[in-house]
Amino acid sequence: MPEKFPIKNVNAEEVFTLVSDENFIILDLRTPMEYNASRINGAINIDYYSEDFIDELSKLEKDKPYLVYCRTGSRTNHAMQLFISMGFQDITHLYRGIVDWANHGYSISY
Numbered sequence: 466m467p468e469k470f471p472i473k474n475v476n477a478e479e480v481f482t483l484v485s486d487e488n489f490i491i492l493d494l495r496t497p498m499e500y501n502a503s504r505i506n507g508a509i510n511i512d513y514y515s516e517d518f519i520d521e522l523s524k525l526e527k528d529k530p531y532l533v534y535c536r537t538g539s540r541t542n543h544a545m546q547l548f549i550s551m552g553f554q555d556i557t558h559l560y561r562g563i564v565d566w567a568n569h570g571y572s573i574s575y
Contacts, residue, residue: 471548471553471556472545472548472549472556473556474558474560475558475559476560476565477559477561477565477566480532480557481566481569481571483557489530489531490509490525491508491531491532491534492531492532492533492534493505493510493511494512494513494533494534494535494540494544495512495513496512503563503567503573504573504574505532505573505574506573513541522551525553527551527553528554528555530556531548531555531556531557532559533559534558534563535562536562536564537561538560538562545558
């Protein structure tokens with residue numbers, strides 16, 4: 466039986482439906498300044514550009530379900546291979562980022 470691919474690329478509408486049904490750990494891979502300006506409710510900030518990015522990811526439980534986003538999906542898209550190589554099992558990727566989320570009028574924390 467083929468191994469399940471651990472990453473699901475979804476848009477804001479799909480994420481909104483999923484977030485209400487599932488218990489994700491939400492990871493915001495933007496800089497602390499971006500995160501402090503606006504974020505999806507409940508998101509944890511792990512800065513993709515930080516020197517300790519890999520160390521911070523290694524502290525996370527690999528079998529938990531994660532929703533991962535950045536501003537437009539560029540940083541998270543680059544980070545997906547890293548998530549796979551580190552053994553994460555269930556990643557939902559908001560592939561157009563928080564910009565898409567906000568453009569759909571979904572709730573943002575400040």
